[in-house]
Amino acid sequence: MTKTSTSQCRGPSLGFPLDIGSERYTFSFTIRDSTTHFVNATSWGSEDYIRSLSDSFRLGECVIIENPLIQTKELEREEKFSPATPSDYKLLLSENHSTVKLCSSYEVDAKLLSLIYLPVKESCDYYSLGDIVVNGHSLDGKIINVLAAVRSVGEPKYFTTSDRRKGQRCEVKLYDETESSFAMICWDSESILLAQSWVPQETVIFAADVRISFDKFRNSMIATVISKTIITTNPDTPEANILLNFIRENKVMNPLDDEIDNYLKESMNLNTIVDVYTVEQLKVKALKNEGKADPFYGILYAYISTLNIDDETTKVVRNRCSGCGYIVNEASSACTTCNKDSSEFKSVFPSFDMLIDLTDHTGTLHSCSLTGSVAEETLGCTVVEFLAMTDEQKTALKWQFLLERSKIYLKLSMSHRARGGLRVSVLSCKLADPVEASRSLSGQGKVQN
Incomplete structure (x- = not known):
């Protein structure tokens, strides 16, 4: 089977041992070739193969997939950690039999490229940031969609866990007509790379299936990009265009001065x-x-x-x-600015x-x-x-x-x-x-x- 598709989202799952005495690595991504059809693809293989495959294309590029194995997906288990798709099937790519090739410019169908700007969820199916703040603890742990503008993008922060695994995180500040600043945290390299391309106060995103949680340190709600999340940058929808006009007319002046x-x-x-x-x-x-x-x-x-x-x-x-x-x-242990009302x-x-x-x-x-x-x-x-x-x-x-x-x-x-x-x-x-x-x-x- 040969198919040209748009790589819409990729998962962060690189590297863990499966068999005693050997290691196999896995890499997941989601492909789309129409407004209504998209499926998940997973590849297993050696570390060199998986890292080479992961580096061979980026979000939003068109690829040709040859000889994938088509399998029925296990809804309850797989969609807990992977993007929810309308298909009952998934693609399994093997190191020895399957290939993924980046399309050359003359092979790309313009109709495929336009899919990059269409969210995978209904354009009106989202929470405003104000709704999230008002609902507070009732949304803690829930998976929802968010439409928001990018206020600022932080530098990636690198760290090493107690068991010596290396990781990274990046904090993005979002805003809309209802809330001036709301944190979204990215933990995987692909979403962090995508976030670095966003221009603050000029970019709108539709984040499908982000996790909302209450951050005790900040005493506020935050969003987290997870393996189920698919982010569409500057979506071509009426709701996104309204928000884009709002941020252009209400640019925050000198946001770093204070x-x-x-x-x-x-x-x-x-x-x-x-x-x-x-x-x-x-x-x-x-x-x-x-x-x-x-x-x-x-x-x-x-x-x-x-x-x-x-x-x-x-x-x-x-x-x-x-x-x-x-x-x-x-002496008072109370903020005189915020705690005027007990x-x-x-x-x-x-x-x-x-x-x-x-x-x-x-x-x-x-x-x-x-x-x-x-x-x-x-x-x-x-x-x-x-x-x-x-x-x-x-x-x-x-x-x-x-x-x-x-x-x-x-x-x-x-x-x-x-x-x-x-x-x-x-x-x-x-x-x-x-x-x-x-x-x-x-x-x-x-x-x-």
């Missing part, structure tokens, strides 16, 4: 920051920007010269309001909130803000883990970073409340690659004057 907005949002895409500075160059640029409201961003190769995480007289962790993100007065009491949570100094061969930036998840990633521990450490452990942790050259992404903005009139926020701080740092500092990188 300090608290920065704290609550996922960090901006660091790939967009490419200018390398020295401390001296940053200070000169700040003087030139005096009086300007817009922040500027840069990369600094420097040492952390002050990191008082083992000093009991220095406050490293503070409570923040789960509603607005402001630091809460320890019936709407907002909980608080502990968060890193510290000031560090950054030094290179040209000078020092004092009192740079290192907070929240960025601080957790920098230190390599959560707030809870940090609070459980002894003083000796905190000192040992500090010396892992002091006088070690780091690659630091910064946001700098003028503020009369900040030391020297300049607020410096750390967006990312990781130990620098020596070769990369040397090349940049010697003038071979993209250094700004």
Whole structure:
């Protein structure tokens, strides 16, 4: 059987052992060739074959599948983890007998490409973000559809689990006419790659079958992309066009200007920051920007010269309001901004909130803000883990970073409340690659004057 189809969604299932003494890997995706017909396809094979197949095409590209095995699907078991399809069958691809080939441009039918913009669910079958927030706990754990605009896309975050498996996550902020900011979390590489292509405040998505849950840390509802989810970017539907007109007419101005907005949002895409500075160059640029409201961003190769995480007289962790993100007065343990009405009491949570100094061969930036998840990633521990450490452990942790050259992404903005009139926020701080740092500092990188 040979068939040309549009790859609409792919699952994240790469790699797990099946037989004693050997490993087989699996890869799943969903294909579509009409407005009403789409099926799931699964391939099994060696690691090299599966990874090669996975890398051979991307979402939205057209493929030709040869010699698949057609099987009746087990509805209850399979559709629990795979996209729900109208067909009673599925395709099974084997390493030895089946092939998947990317269509050349002259082989692609224009009608197939248009399917990329049609959701796999009815265009009116979705929850508004406001509905999700209002329904709250009643939707916890439910699988629903969402139509929303993209407000911001965070940088992918990489981590290693306790059993040494590597993973990644990316947070996308959504909004619509009913809600200004709503988090959607992507965990698999394919959805994260797709999210990185979205242009904030210009992109609308229809996310079919996302899981809604209550996040205790945020004290709010969130959406999670799962293996059942199929996302359509800029869908060609009346409802999506209405939302697109709304976001064009109501663009959020300078969404990164506010300090608290920065704290609550996922960090901006660091790939967009490419200018390398020295401390001296940053200070000169700040003087030139005096009086300007817009922040500027840069990369600094420097040492952390002050990191008082083992000093009991220095406050490293503070409570923040789960509603607005402001630091809460320890004496009252209540947010004066959100809790004016006792019936709407907002909980608080502990968060890193510290000031560090950054030094290179040209000078020092004092009192740079290192907070929240960025601080957790920098230190390599959560707030809870940090609070459980002894003083000796905190000192040992500090010396892992002091006088070690780091690659630091910064946001700098003028503020009369900040030391020297300049607020410096750390967006990312990781130990620098020596070769990369040397090349940049010697003038071979993209250094700004």
